[in-house]
Amino acid sequence: MEILHYTAFTTDPTGGNRAGVVLDASTLDSSQMQAIATRLGYSESAFLTRREDGSYNVRYFAPSTEVQFCGHATIAAAVALAQAFGTGPLMFHTPVGEIPLDTFVHDGAVRATLTSVDTQVAELSAEVRGRLLTALRLRADELDPALPVLVSFAGNWHPIVPVASAEILASFDYDFDLLAALMAEQGWGATVNVMFRLTGNSFESRNPFPPGGVREDAATGSAAASLGGYLRQVDELELPAVVSVLQGHHMGSPSQLQITIPETGGIQVSGSAVRLEI
Template identity: 55%
Template structure:
């Protein structure tokens, strides 16, 4: 068994979001997968089993917990498979349902695209919103007046927290333990997407990730997909539209995530990945 290491949503090994990838995990127990993910210390690692020419089963583990769905580890897995067996399309069986994973060569490198499950968007109770902002250490004057705080799902539930300007995003310094308790109590097992709008379809984001045992995620494909679903539900974009999310620069690992927002159905998240030496 080989544990591969890839950085996703980047074209450089020291950028994007690192992920562990195990392409043959049939002999591993969930406890062993969890131990590998903890040892790597990456935001998530992906484990493939029951591989066939047309698909596989995939599971995702953060250092402290199993995660239902992970965008960047799926992109890393797609690139790893394509580099070894050629590009094509697979259907992955995940805890949240089947995902289509496509790979193609673009300009000499492999680009992977995944289609999420059907998304949904919902409001957030006022008291929960207040506690969320408290743990994020954000005042009402720092939150966007145009885009509301809401919950959005495209494989994971992500609270979407738009802020007024880039300075608020740069200075984000949240209460890790308080946010971890709140997220556990609410069943939010992924990240909080704190976002700032740079243009009609361009955002920058920071993603605290206490449930996984990671202070901040450098590139979060599922959160970018959830942001796309949020924008579509609110009529903030005219589908089909392409959303670009910049993330990770604040933790020294810049990334770019592309999300195709269709008129209906799941979001298409795309990006490349680079093998991390060692």
């Protein structure tokens, strides 16, 4: 059993979001997977078991809990498989459903594209919205007046919180314990996507991740997919659309995620990953 170390959504080993990848987890039980993820301390790690048809069962663990879906660890695992066995299509069977992937070489780097499960978007009650802003230490006048605060699903439920300026996003801080309690109560098991619209098709994002025991995520594929579903719901773009998400540079770990938003169905999230020698 080999534990691989990758950083996803970057071609620079000093950037991106790190993930542990175990390509053959067939001998591991849940407690062993959790122990490995806890020891690694990455926001998530992916554990794969090959099926007879050549597809893979995949489970994801954060340092403190199992999570239902993780985009950056999915991209890392797909790139690891491509580097080990060659590029091409893959199918991951995850707790939230089937995730088709394609792996390919672009500009000398191996990239992967996942297609999320279909998206859902819901409104927040005024009470929950107010508590969310309190936990995020954001005032109502610091929000983007053109974009609503909603909760969006593409494998995980992510609150989408648009702020009014890059300066507000840069100075963003939050109450870890208060946000953790609210997210546990609401069943939000991943991150909150606090974002700013740079241009029509370009966004900057920060993602606190209290449910996983992580203060902030450097690149969040499931949140990017949820953002794609959100943008489709609020009818902000001409579809199909390609969107760029910048994340992680506030943490010193710059990442870039590409989203393709079709008129219907799952959202495509693309990125590179780099193997780390640790």
